[in-house]
Amino acid sequence: MEQTESRLTKPEAMIFDMDGTLFMTETLLLPAYHRMFDQLREEKLYMGETPPEHVILGCLGMLLDDIWKKVIPDASEAARQRANELLLELQLEDLQKHHSKLYPGVLETLTELNKRDVKLFVASNGLEHYVKGVARAHQIFPLFEGLYSAGEYETASKVDLVKLLLDTHHIHNAWMVGDRSSDVEAGKKNGQTVIGCAYAGFGNGQELEGSDRLIADFTELLKLYDHATAD
Incomplete structure (x- = not known):
């Protein structure tokens, strides 16, 4: 799988897919x-x-x-x-029965990114009540500046959803973090850096082609951020 090895710069925001990225769906x-x-x-x-x-x-x-x-x-x-x-x-x-799980290190990593003043968002093709319900149930809801879902905004694609998010919050430099080709497309077509999450395994081998970096564990995201250069 090809990755472009462009130098990473610190983003003002990170946009996360929910299923297969933050949440063990x-x-x-x-x-x-x-x-x-x-x-x-x-x-x-x-x-x-x-x-x-x-x-x-x-x-x-x-x-x-x-x-x-x-x-x-x-x-x-x-x-x-x-x-x-x-x-x-x-x-x-x-x-409400608390049987579901986030991926290991998600809460801790998001908390650390929040401390570093990174603006955190979710962009999901799911339904509004599902996306917000998962975030609330797992105590990550307060860490986000916005949770955007196709169900709430009735967007035709994740490209459109991410564009709406970027425009609304006047964000120019973001990392799109996700596990599917739709996340790669949403990041790249909006001119952003893409971090591909290779740990969920829901897609095929070509799913994350075009990502700027791949991570095999969510906690690697903090290291990538800390080692990225200031713009």
Whole structure:
């Protein structure tokens, strides 16, 4: 996988994807995913077997409409809409039970970056209540200046979502930190540095091609920042 080895400069802000970057999505998603399909069958909206877990995990980072087209391509629009509602409802319920997890070192690293006066944001293709619910449940919500989600702002792509964030906060130099090709695209098309997170493993081998740096552990981000040069 190719990385461009341009010299890193200290950013005024860092923009994080949520699933597969800050949050171990599978710890919340998979139990809710199986219960969701049980409920869809009970409501007679979907009568097939539950698609394999790797199918939904491989879709993480996509917009919800695109996810259901891949997971249940032959389902009705009513079934897909109900899947959206149920999955959010079940995940928000499970968040309160404290069974889900952040990646190791996320809270500590974000706290240290905050102490260094780096402005922290989230840009996610997920739903607003999900993104904010995860951040609140894991005590990282107060560390962010803004949590931007496609669900709240109705953006067509993460490129658009990140542009909106940058424009709103007048940010010129940011690091986009994420684990999917949509994060790389969002950073690069907005002229920003991209730090690819290679630890989640939800995508394929080409997923992070074009990143300026790859990290195998979230805590490496602080070292990258500390060793970056002042602009």
